[in-house]
Every structure is written in C-alpha cells, then in structure tokens.
Amino acid sequence: MEKICVAVRVRPPVSQDVSNGGTFWKVDDNRISLHKLHGTPISGVSYAFDHVFDEGCTNSRVYELLTKDIIHAAVEGFNGTAFAYGQTSSGKTFTMNGSEKDPGIIHRAVRDVFDRIQMISHREFLIRVSYMEIYNEEINDLFAVENQKLQIHESLERGIFVAGLREEIVSNAEQVLKLIESGEVNRHFGETNMNARSSRSHTIFRMVIESNAKDTSSSIDAIRVSVLNLVDLAGSERIAKTGAGGVRLKEGKYINKSLMILGNVINKLSDGAKNRGHIPYRDSKLTRILQPALGGNAKTSIICTIAPEEVHIEETKGTLQFASRAKRITNCAQVNEILTDAALLKRQKQEIEELRKKLQGSHAGVLEQEVLKLRNDLLQYELEREKLEMELEEQRKSHKQREQCIRDQQIQIDNLGSLSTTSDLDRSSSQAQDSGRQSLKEDGDDSYSKSQGDLFRTPSLKAVPHSFVVKRSNYSPVPGFSPLPDSFSNVVDEDTWFKMNKGFVADLDSLQMTPSRTVQSFPPCDETAGSKENYKQEVQNLKRQLELSIEERDDLMRKHAEQVVLNDRLVAEISELQNEAQLIREIPQRLSECAATCKDIYVDVLSKTQSFISDEKASAAKLVSSISEIGTSLFTTLETHFSVAFGEGQRSFSETSSLIQEQREVLSERLNNTIKLLVSSERPSIENEQVRTSLCSCEHKGCPTGGENACWKEKLSNELITVKERYHGLEEELDSNNQLLEKSKQRYDALEAEFQLLKEERDSLHKIVSESSQTLALATDQKENVLKDLNNEVLRRKDLEEKIKQFSVAFGCRKTSLMSFHSEFKSKIESLRAKNSASVPKSAGC
Numbered sequence: 001m002e003k004i005c006v007a008v009r010v011r012p013p014v015s016q017d018v019s020n021g022g023t024f025w026k027v028d029d030n031r032i033s034l035h036k037l038h039g040t041p042i043s044g045v046s047y048a049f050d051h052v053f054d055e056g057c058t059n060s061r062v063y064e065l066l067t068k069d070i071i072h073a074a075v076e077g078f079n080g081t082a083f084a085y086g087q088t089s090s091g092k093t094f095t096m097n098g099s100e101k102d103p104g105i106i107h108r109a110v111r112d113v114f115d116r117i118q119m120i121s122h123r124e125f126l127i128r129v130s131y132m133e134i135y136n137e138e139i140n141d142l143f144a145v146e147n148q149k150l151q152i153h154e155s156l157e158r159g160i161f162v163a164g165l166r167e168e169i170v171s172n173a174e175q176v177l178k179l180i181e182s183g184e185v186n187r188h189f190g191e192t193n194m195n196a197r198s199s200r201s202h203t204i205f206r207m208v209i210e211s212n213a214k215d216t217s218s219s220i221d222a223i224r225v226s227v228l229n230l231v232d233l234a235g236s237e238r239i240a241k242t243g244a245g246g247v248r249l250k251e252g253k254y255i256n257k258s259l260m261i262l263g264n265v266i267n268k269l270s271d272g273a274k275n276r277g278h279i280p281y282r283d284s285k286l287t288r289i290l291q292p293a294l295g296g297n298a299k300t301s302i303i304c305t306i307a308p309e310e311v312h313i314e315e316t317k318g319t320l321q322f323a324s325r326a327k328r329i330t331n332c333a334q335v336n337e338i339l340t341d342a343a344l345l346k347r348q349k350q351e352i353e354e355l356r357k358k359l360q361g362s363h364a365g366v367l368e369q370e371v372l373k374l375r376n377d378l379l380q381y382e383l384e385r386e387k388l389e390m391e392l393e394e395q396r397k398s399h400k401q402r403e404q405c406i407r408d409q410q411i412q413i414d415n416l417g418s419l420s421t422t423s424d425l426d427r428s429s430s431q432a433q434d435s436g437r438q439s440l441k442e443d444g445d446d447s448y449s450k451s452q453g454d455l456f457r458t459p460s461l462k463a464v465p466h467s468f469v470v471k472r473s474n475y476s477p478v479p480g481f482s483p484l485p486d487s488f489s490n491v492v493d494e495d496t497w498f499k500m501n502k503g504f505v506a507d508l509d510s511l512q513m514t515p516s517r518t519v520q521s522f523p524p525c526d527e528t529a530g531s532k533e534n535y536k537q538e539v540q541n542l543k544r545q546l547e548l549s550i551e552e553r554d555d556l557m558r559k560h561a562e563q564v565v566l567n568d569r570l571v572a573e574i575s576e577l578q579n580e581a582q583l584i585r586e587i588p589q590r591l592s593e594c595a596a597t598c599k600d601i602y603v604d605v606l607s608k609t610q611s612f613i614s615d616e617k618a619s620a621a622k623l624v625s626s627i628s629e630i631g632t633s634l635f636t637t638l639e640t641h642f643s644v645a646f647g648e649g650q651r652s653f654s655e656t657s658s659l660i661q662e663q664r665e666v667l668s669e670r671l672n673n674t675i676k677l678l679v680s681s682e683r684p685s686i687e688n689e690q691v692r693t694s695l696c697s698c699e700h701k702g703c704p705t706g707g708e709n710a711c712w713k714e715k716l717s718n719e720l721i722t723v724k725e726r727y728h729g730l731e732e733e734l735d736s737n738n739q740l741l742e743k744s745k746q747r748y749d750a751l752e753a754e755f756q757l758l759k760e761e762r763d764s765l766h767k768i769v770s771e772s773s774q775t776l777a778l779a780t781d782q783k784e785n786v787l788k789d790l791n792n793e794v795l796r797r798k799d800l801e802e803k804i805k806q807f808s809v810a811f812g813c814r815k816t817s818l819m820s821f822h823s824e825f826k827s828k829i830e831s832l833r834a835k836n837s838a839s840v841p842k843s844a845g846c
C-alpha cells in the first residue's frame with residue numbers, strides 16, 4: 001500500500017495586484033501558507049504536501065520530483081497516473097503540455113519511456129498510445145475525430161476500457177509527439193474571461209506498455225502490461241468570473257459537475273477503508289476511467305495548480321483542501337503480468353515442488369501453508385470460472401448475432417425473389433428506376449464504406465520487427481467493438497425497395513442487374529454477374545465466422561479440460577489433508593498409550609525398590625509406597641484426562657485442565673502430609689539397622705547415635721528434595737502435555753473446519769464445472785445447428801442462383817422475340833404507311 005503523491009504548484013501572477021487586500025501565499029519548502037502582508041501567518045491556512053513548487057519552478061523540476069518515478073515504474077510493469085487539478089487558468093495545461101522552451105510532463109514522460117526502454121536490453125517492448133477527451137460527459141477520440149461518444153466497458157481481462165478508442169502502435173518518441181500534436185488539434189478549447197485558451201474538456205493521454213523477457217528459457221514467460229495515464233483536467237470555474245454564457249456556460253456546468261464527483265470520490269477515499277462505504281466512481285466518466293488510479297492498482301501523482309492572486313483566494317483554498325484529502329488516499333500498485341498457459345504450468349510446478357520440500361521439513365507449519373495455498377487455488381479457480389462464464393456469454397451473444405445475420409440474408413434472398421416479380425411492371429418508368437437505383441447505389445456505397453469504417457475499425461497497427469511485438473500487436477483480448485454487424489439501419493429496407501420500383505417495369509436489359517443493396521457485413525451487390533462473387537464472399541465470411549466459433553469452442557473445451565485437471569489435483573490435495581487430519585486425531589490415543597506404558601514402567605521400578613526394603617513398617621518403605629501411590633494416581637489421572645479430552649469429547653478442555661489442577665493439589669497435599677509425618681515420627685530409636693545402613697552413607701557406619709541420626713535426617717531430606725523435584729518435573733510435564741493437547745485440539749478443530757469448508761467449496765466447484773459443461777454442450781449443439789443452417793443456406797442460394805440464371809435466359813429470349821416482333825411490326829407499319837401514302841395522292845386525284 002502506498003499513498004498518492006500530491007504536490008502543489010503556484011503559477012506566476014498575471015497582474016501586479018497579487019495581494020491588494022493584504023494577504024499573500026508563502027511557499028516554504030514543502031509547505032504553503034497564507035500570510036498577512038506584513039508577514040504574520042494566518043492561522044488554520046497552512047498546508048504541507050509531498051512537494052510545493054513556487055512560481056519560479058520549471059516543468060523539468062516538477063517532472064523530476066513528482067512524475068519520473070511513476071514513469072519508470074510504468075516501464076517496469078506498474079500502472080501509473082499523473083494528473084493536474086486546479087481552477088481555470090491556474091496552469092494545468094502548462095504543466096502537462098508545457099511550452100516550447102520548457103516542455104511539460106507528457107512530453108518528458110514520452111521521451112523518458114523510450115530512453116528507459118533503450119536501457120533495458122533483456123526485455124522487448126510494445127507501446128500503444130491513445131488520446132481521448134471527455135467533453136460534456138461524452139468521450140471523444142482525439143486521434144480519430146469520427147470516433148465520438150465512445151462507451152466505457154469493463155472486462156475481467158482488460159479491466160475498465162473505452163471501447164472503439166484508436167490505439168496506435170509506436171516505436172519512438174517523435175512518432176508519439178507528432179500524434180499528440182495531431183490530437184491537440186481536435187481538443188476543445190475556448191476563450192473565457194479567465195483564460196484566452198481554456199480547456200473545455202478533460203483529456204487523457206494513455207500509453208500501454210507491454211514487455212516480455214527476450215530470453216524466455218530461464219525465467220517464467222510472463223508478459224507485463226502496464227497503463228500510464230497522463231491527465232489534463234479542465235479547470236473548475238465560477239461562472240461570474242469566467243463570464244461564460246451559451247456554449248461556454250453549458251461546458252462549464254459539465255466541467256464543474258464532473259470535478260465535483262471527482263471531489264466526492266476523493267473525499268470518500270480519504271475517509272479510510274473502514275468508513276468509506278460506496279465510492280461513486282460510476283457517477284462520471286472521468287472517475288470511472290480514473291478508477292484504478294484512485295484507490296486501485298496504480299502509482300498515482302496529483303499536481304494541484306493554484307493562482308496566487310488574492311482574488312482567487314477561495315478557489316485556492318478549495319484546491320488545497322482537495323489536495324489535502326487526496327494525500328490520504330492509498331493505492332496498492334503491483335506489477336501486472338499475463339501468464340501464458342505454459343508459464344502458469346511452470347509456476348505451479350515450482351510451487352508444488354516447494355511445498356513438497358517444505359512438507360519434508362516442518363510438518364505443522366506446512367499444513368497451514370498448504371491450506372492457504374488451497375484457498376488461493378480455489379480463488380483462482382473461481383476467477384477462471386468467471387472468465388469461462390464471460391466467454392460463454394460472449395459466445396451466446398455472437399450466436400445471436402449470427403442468427404440475426406442469417407435472418408438478414410434470408411431477407412436479401414426474399415428481396416431477390418421480389419426483384420424478379422417486380423420486373424413485369426410498367427416499362428415506361430425504367431429510367432426513373434435507373435436513376436433511383438443509381439442514387440441508392442451511391443448512398444449504399446457511401447453508407448457501406450461508412451458502416452465498414454464504423455463496424456470493422458481495428459486499431460491501426462503498424463508492423464514492428466520483433467516477433468513479440470508482432471504477436472502482441474495482433475492480440476486483441478476482448479475487442480472493444482463487435483466484429484459482427486449489430487445494426488442494420490443502413491440496409492435498404494423492403495419499403496424503400498418497393499417505393500423505388502413501384503409503378504415501374506425494369507428495362508429488360510437492366511434486368512441482368514441486381515439492385516444495389518447495402519449490407520453491412522458484405523460488399524454491395526451491383527450486378528447479377530457479380531452476385532455470384534458476393535455470394536461466394538458471403539459464404540466465405542460465414543465460413544470464417546464458423547471457423548472462429550469452432551476455435552472458440554475448442555478453446556473453451558481445452559479450458560474446461562484444464563479445469564477438470566485442476567479439480568482432480570484439488571481432490572488429491574484434499575485427500576492428503578484428510579490423512580493429515582486422521583493422524584492428528586490419533587495423537588491423543590497415542591499419548592494415552594504412552595502414558596499407560598510410562599505408568600507400567602514406573603510401577604515396576606517402585607515395586608522393585610520396595611522389594612529391597614524388608615521392613616514394611618519402616619519409614620523408607622512408607623515413603624516409597626506413598627510415592628508409588630502418588631505416581632500411579634498421577635498416571636491414572638493423566639490417562640483419564642486423555643480419554644476424557646479426546647475420547648468422549650464432551651467436556652471442554654479447560655474443564656479437564658481444572659480437574660487436573662484439583663487432582664494435583666490433592667496429591668501435593670498428600671505428599672506433604674506424608675513427609676511431615678515421616679519427619680516427626682522418625683526418631684534416633686530407629687530399629688532397623690538395615691534401613692539405616694541403606695539410607696546412611698558408608699562413612700557414618702558405626703558412628704555415635706546422635707551423628708548417625710543427623711546423617712540419616714540429612715539423607716532423608718535429600719531424598720525428599722529429590723522426590724519433590726521429581727514431583728515438580730512431573731507437574732511441569734503434565735502442564736506441557738496439557739498445553740500440547742490444547743494446541744493439538746485447536747489445530748484439529750481449525751483443520752476440521754478448513755476441511756469442511758474445502759469440501760463444500762469443492763462440491764460447489766463440481767457443480768459449477770458440471771453446469772459449465774452443460775452450457776458448453778448446449779453451445780456446441782447450437783453451433784452445429786448454425787452450421788446446418790449455413791449449409792442449407794448455401795444450397796438454397798445455389799438453387800436460387802440457378803433459377804435466376806434460367807429466368808434471365810428466358811427474359812433474354814423474350815426480349816429478342818419482342819425486338820423481332822417490334823421490328824416486324826415496325827416494318828409492317830412502314831410498309832402500310834408507304835402503301836397509305838401511295839394511295840392518298842391517288843384518292844386526292846380522284
């Protein structure tokens with residue numbers, strides 16, 4: 001976790017009257033405070049940040065201190081965001097874009113990224129750049145003006161992304177700077193009372209940096225992908241000051257609203273994880289796009305620009321408060337890696353190997369780690385499942401689209417049929433139809449190319465030499481746009497077609513022509529002769545789509561098989577865990593057996609000791625029998641408690657411990673009593689010389705009674721001390737055994753719970769996998785149906801084509817016969833006319 005880096009930059013004053021009201025902002029190291037004119041600080045208006053840059057500070061210094069680290073980290077695979085916030089005209093654009101003499105952060109970052117890449121020789125890189133603006137809450141592409149009102153989407157693989165945004169693959173800084181320059185032209189600027197060139201939109205310049213190790217043989221083949229956002233926000237403004245009206249006013253409202261939402265998000269995030277509640281990222285496009293940078297997986301820096309003039313004091317305080325809150329936000333940046341399947345396998349193998357080694361070492365710790373690992377695996381499993389679901393959803397969508405496509409083709413075929421029927425209508429309007437068709441064709445061509453542009457746009461990729469670069473540049477994990485037509489608004493509809501043909505009979509010659517129709521996914525059909533080509537193309541397209549679907553299906557099946565393998569492994573690991581749990585369950589039983597054996601040995605040793613003492617009434621015999629009794633009792637208690645604690649499992653462990661404690665106290669009292677009794681009852685009148693001899697050391701043999709007695713006492717007390725020590729030893733042993741038991745029980749319970757949880761999770765995973773398989777089977781069925789439909793479609797088309805050919809031939813014949821009839825008729829009329837004119841003078845003469 002790391003805090004967002006926040007800095008404040010004071011712009012140079014525009015006018016001289018910076019403090020005509022008697023206050024001014026003073027910068028002191030990393031602190032900025034408001035002072036009275038004579039120098040006294042105003043209490044409560046003093047703020048400290050990571051950096052405070054005064055009026056004389058250059059963009060170069062700002063870059064070095066604030067942004068450079070983020071840029072370098074981005075090259076290493078961390079997401080990074082740097083943005084400028086502040087009131088209008090406070091110097092945000094100046095900071096981000098800079099001037100010719102002192103280039104801004106964006107310019108420097110671009111150069112730095114490429115310099116850095118040059119220095120990293122063991123990796124190869126692919127850089128993509130995009131540039132967008134949020135103008136009046138609409139996202140526009142600054143690299144492609146036609147890409148307007150773009151939508152934000154979120155996917156598991158790509159996170160939050162803007163669909164349809166053009167990404168250019170670039171290979172050097174100059175290329176990027178040129179692109180930025182071209183993008184700047186499309187940006188919305190406007191004049192206000194506060195700034196002659198005020199940004200009316202938030203702009204986000206984005207670099208996606210992908211890299212992988214050149215030598216993949218030794219390390220794991222992971223691709224690092226990081227996103228670097230450089231953001232120039234529009235400035236908050238007071239309408240009274242900017243004098244905005246009309247368009248400017250509308251823009252100002254949108255700007256202020258989105259900045260307010262940004263403020264809300266910052267406020268919530270600064271409350272700390274416990275109190276923050278829901279973060280309203282979705283309330284504006286800006287916060288949604290910046291979501292990873294605010295409290296997410298990114299290294300972030302904010303530069304808050306302020307105007308030093310006293311007239312802006314309230315806005316400046318507002319900016320400084322925003323900055324103070326932002327300072328409290330923590331992010332959690334980590335290197336973003338995409339693992340290929342092979343790499344994943346390699347990594348998992350390594351992990352298993354490590355686990356195995358650990359298992360051979362410390363047993364208990366490893367068990368816990370294994371449980372954790374299992375949990376992580378399950379989580380990963382869950383993620384995989386989600387991904388699979390998403391893919392299935394995508395597939396379902398594409399199925400729908402394909403069905404729609406088939407339906408539309410059906411309409412086309414029907415229209416072709418209607419073409420043949422309408423051809424019998426009045427011939428006199430054929431010219432009008434011609435012109436109508438012409439315009440339709442033109443419109444169609446136009447809209448076709450436009451629609452092609454809309455629907456099939458791909459990021460303009462440029463060839464880059466390295467294989468990694470080429471491979472990655474073709475890689476589009478989740479397209480930001482559908483590869484299939486999703487709207488048919490520019491397809492000439494049935495009504496239009498009939499309107500165009502109503503009351504007209506087609507020229508027989510032109511009947512060879514198929515009316516121009518625009519279909520989004522296929523090129524327009526202009527002529528019947530060309531229609532065959534078009535059909536072929538259509539069929540090709542459909543085939544391609546089908547192949548794609550089959551590939552998708554295969555991919556899904558492969559993933560499913562992987563899931564099954566993973567699941568099997570999980571099951572094996574769970575059974576291993578079960579064995580461990582069984583072992584732990586057996587521990588008390590073994591302990592109890594051990595205690596019984598110890599007891600037997602103890603009793604045996606003591607009975608042997610007793611056999612050496614001939615006089616049963618002698619104090620040594622009493623002592624030994626008492627010790628024997630106590631020891632036996634202790635062992636029995638130990639055994640009982642083992643069985644109570646683990647065998648029956650009804651009494652709680654603490655209850656058992658307190659029983660042991662009670663027992664210990666009773667025994668201790670008994671031992672003390674016996675010792676006291678022995679000490680008081682034993683006198684020099686001890687009769688049994690044998691006992692005395694056994695207790696007294698050799699040097700006191702035959703010594704006077706008093707000396708002998710003292711010696712005996714000393715020996716006895718030594719013996720007592722030893723017994724006491726042994727007793728304490730036993731007590732300690734008992735305690736440690738109790739503790740061990742307690743720990744074992746706790747661990748056993750935890751493992752039992754863990755095991756139960758894992759079992760449940762495994763069951764639910766089983767369920768999910770079987771559901772997924774069903775869905776997969778369903779999808780496969782659907783695909784097969786579509787395939788059948790397609791084949792039928794192709795056959796029908798061929799049939800239709802044949803019919804049209806026959807039809808054309810028939811019409812050709814009819815036309816020829818009509819022509820001959822017409823010429824015959826004409827010649828007859830001519831001859832009649834000639835006859836008539838020849839007969840007229842005669843009749844006139846008559």
Ligand SMILES: Nc1ncnc2c1ncn2[C@@H]1O[C@H](COP(=O)(O)OP(=O)(O)OP(=O)(O)O)[C@@H](O)[C@H]1O
Pocket residue numbers: 010011012055086087088089090091092093094095195197198199200233234235236305
């Ligand atoms: N540190 C600076 N040094 C020199 N000139 C500066 C500095 N900061 C800002 N300016 C100048 O102040 C003017 C306003 O700055 P700029 O356009 O960057 O403000 P802005 O915060 O981006 O405003 P808006 O939010 O309205 O777009 C510009 O003419 C710019 O050159």
